[in-house]
Amino acid sequence: MRAAAIAAQKKLGRKTVVVLPILYPRELFTAMDVHTVELWGPPGPPRGPEAGRIQPYACAVVRNALAFLASGGADAADAVLFPHTCDSLQGLATLVPDFGGWKKPVLRFHHPKGEDRPSARAFARAELSSLACGLERLTGETLDAARLDAAIALHAEIDRIKGALLRRRACLDLDDPALYRLLRRGEFLWPEDHLAELQAAEGRIGKERRRRGVPLLITGYVPEPMAIFDHLASGGTFVVADDYAAVGRRIPLGPPARGEDPIGTLAARTFAMPPCPTRAAAPARRMEYLSALFRRSGAAGVIVHVPKFCEPESFDVPAIRRLFSGIGAPLLHLEGELEADLPAQSVTRLEAFAEIVESARSAP
Numbered sequence: 001m002r003a004a005a006i007a008a009q010k011k012l013g014r015k016t017v018v019v020l021p022i023l024y025p026r027e028l029f030t031a032m033d034v035h036t037v038e039l040w041g042p043p044g045p046p047r048g049p050e051a052g053r054i055q056p057y058a059c060a061v062v063r064n065a066l067a068f069l070a071s072g073g074a075d076a077a078d079a080v081l082f083p084h085t086c087d088s089l090q091g092l093a094t095l096v097p098d099f100g101g102w103k104k105p106v107l108r109f110h111h112p113k114g115e116d117r118p119s120a121r122a123f124a125r126a127e128l129s130s131l132a133c134g135l136e137r138l139t140g141e142t143l144d145a146a147r148l149d150a151a152i153a154l155h156a157e158i159d160r161i162k163g164a165l166l167r168r169r170a171c172l173d174l175d176d177p178a179l180y181r182l183l184r185r186g187e188f189l190w191p192e193d194h195l196a197e198l199q200a201a202e203g204r205i206g207k208e209r210r211r212r213g214v215p216l217l218i219t220g221y222v223p224e225p226m227a228i229f230d231h232l233a234s235g236g237t238f239v240v241a242d243d244y245a246a247v248g249r250r251i252p253l254g255p256p257a258r259g260e261d262p263i264g265t266l267a268a269r270t271f272a273m274p275p276c277p278t279r280a281a282a283p284a285r286r287m288e289y290l291s292a293l294f295r296r297s298g299a300a301g302v303i304v305h306v307p308k309f310c311e312p313e314s315f316d317v318p319a320i321r322r323l324f325s326g327i328g329a330p331l332l333h334l335e336g337e338l339e340a341d342l343p344a345q346s347v348t349r350l351e352a353f354a355e356i357v358e359s360a361r362s363a364p
């Protein structure tokens with residue numbers, strides 16, 4: 001699907017940039033008429049031996065990405081962007097040109113870490129401006145403020161609908177696998193094409209359906225393998241609240257605050273996102289957020305689904321355990337390695353967890 005999306009955009013004369021996880025200013029790319037395709041691994045076995053150039057205790061996202069780039073998997077793209085999500089990705093950004101044989105431009109983007117403050121805003125502005133210069137070099141075009149304003153409005157609408165679909169999922173005639181497939185198509189579609197699909201889904205929001213089964217909150221990194229939703233359904237559970245870094249955690253908490261100019265608006269947006277350990281959110285703030293999400297959604301249990309060796313996500317796990325054990329909510333910590341399918345052991349654990357949550361719910 002990604003290859004077809006790149007080919008379609010090439011026909012329209014657009015350049016493509018492959019983007020590593022997680023957050024990046026999509027609006028800048030859209031304003032510069034640059035197509036982005038996100039690379040979350042990809043899942044499955046590494047595409048070549050270069051994965052072995054990285055220590056085995058690094059996450060599968062980084063190892064698979066190196067193998068994929070080195071094996072020519074992204075050769076149709078014109079550049080690659082490494083957001084500074086974590087030390088492993090920053091290390092990969094340094095290694096790829098040497099180890100991976102990636103000869104095309106490499107862009108980098110550093111997030112301000114921690115809470116909103118004047119120095120962090122200034123840092124965000126400087127990084128955004130530097131990335132804009134990189135895109136100008138790549139395209140030979142100049143960033144136009146009016147086009148950036150239009151791109152900000154376009155992505156704000158995409159985010160609004162995604163948020164509405166996640167919040168009102170009980171009113172949709174889409175099951176979890178179909179909803180997540182739709183939301184994740186934004187990882188490779190041109191934004192206006194994705195918006196059209198989202199608008200069609202929003203138009204199908206109807207009356208609340210009574211869903212049978214056990215409602216769960218899911219937090220973690222990326223829903224891979226996507227078969228996790230089929231296994232949840234066959235175990236009698238479904239997702240009512242999402243805090244995946246790849247999905248719900250990328251939707252701003254409110255409408256975009258206007259900055260003094262479009263770059264200022266993008267800098268403000270950085271601080272409007274749900275708390276995320278990859279941006280060094282204060283754990284107390286994140287726990288408050290998760291606790292409110294859990295209460296609001298009516299979830300009866302929690303799944304923490306993170307990649308093995310992911311330091312930022314793993315850092316918060318003890319606090320998440322404490323939070324939910326304090327309110328008596330069952331929790332399952334599921335580690336994965338971006339397998340193509342869910343290992344049998346994980347399937348068994350999901351099934352057992354569904355029974356635990358069900359019996360905790362029906363206990364007097």
Ligand code: SF4
Pocket residue numbers: 021059060061062085086087088089221278307309310311312313
């Ligand atoms: S899975 Fe974790 S450690 Fe790996 S690239 Fe993503 S944030 Fe970094």
